[in-house]
Every structure is written in C-alpha cells, then in structure tokens.
Amino acid sequence: MGVRSGDSVDVYVGARISLRRSALGMSQSALAGELGISFQQVQKYETGANRVSASRLHRIATILGTSVEALFPPVETAGGGSERPDWLGKVRHLQASAEGRTVATAFPLIADLQVRRAVARIVESLARAG
Numbered sequence: 001m002g003v004r005s006g007d008s009v010d011v012y013v014g015a016r017i018s019l020r021r022s023a024l025g026m027s028q029s030a031l032a033g034e035l036g037i038s039f040q041q042v043q044k045y046e047t048g049a050n051r052v053s054a055s056r057l058h059r060i061a062t063i064l065g066t067s068v069e070a071l072f073p074p075v076e077t078a079g080g081g082s083e084r085p086d087w088l089g090k091v092r093h094l095q096a097s098a099e100g101r102t103v104a105t106a107f108p109l110i111a112d113l114q115v116r117r118a119v120a121r122i123v124e125s126l127a128r129a130g
Contacts, residue, residue, distance in 0.1 A: 009073060011048030013057070015091045016071040018046040020064045022105040034063045 021031055028046070032039040035056065044050035045060075052060065061068045094100040103123075110116045 007048070007051075010051050012073045012091060013052060013071050014046040014048040015095060017052075017060055017064070018095070019104050020066055020071070020108075021046075022101065023108045024064060026064075031060070031063065035059060 021028070028039040028042040032042045035042070041050065045052050057068055057071065061071060094104050107116065107119065110119065
C-alpha cells in the first residue's frame with residue numbers, strides 16, 4: 001500500500017495545528033507528550049499525512065487553548081464560494097519561508113486588536129506594491 005497524500009482539509013487542519021502550537025512556543029515533542037503519542041505522529045498530523053480523529057482533535061484544541069472550529073477551513077457557501085478563497089495555497093505559501101512562519105507565529109501574540117489590524121493593513125499594502 002502506497003503513502004496516502006493528505007486531503008486538502010487534513011493539510012489545512014495540520015497547518016493550523018502547527019501554527020497554533022508554534023504561536024504558543026510549544027514544541028512538537030511537548031504536544032506529543034501531552035497527547036501520549038510520538039512527535040513523529042504530530043509531524044504527520046501537521047503535514048496532513050495522517051488524519052486526526054475527532055477525539056484527538058478535540059484534545060489537541062484543548063491543549064492549544066483554541067476551539068476545534070478554529071482549526072478547520074471556512075465552510076463553503078451554497079453558491080460554492082467561501083469566505084477565504086484559495087486558503088490552502090495561502091497557508092502553504094505562508095509556511096514555505098522562515099519569514100512567513102515567523103509572521104504567522106508572532107501575529108496572534110499581538111494583544112492589541114488595533115495594532116493587529118494596522119499590521120494586517122501594512123502587510124496587504126506591501127503585498128500589493130509588489
């Protein structure tokens with residue numbers, strides 16, 4: 001039996017677990033220890049190579065101090081659109097560089113909502129400027 005490629009939702013959930021874990025400064029080994037599994041299994045979850053069961057996903061969300069819903073992509077609307085188009089590509093692109101991972105890790109730690117909004121506007125402006 002060959003290696004299974006992760007479903008896009010599995011990859012998204014894994015990326016969100018990775019981002020949240022990193023934002024908290026938690027290592028894969030620490031998360032694995034809390035779950036009673038190997039860090040290699042956490043790696044497989046984070047890459048989307050292995051699916052996370054519902055009970056384990058609930059436990060992960062609890063350990064990471066977030067909701068299970070926050071780990072999933074937006075639900076598509078009846079018209080086929082979603083709130084955030086091309087979310088998988090954007091998440092992959094963000095994680096592709098050390099700078100992207102740094103921004104993704106540090107951004108949620110900005111406590112002031114107005115500052116987070118200002119940073120988001122600056123990043124959008126810089127991205128449009130090319």
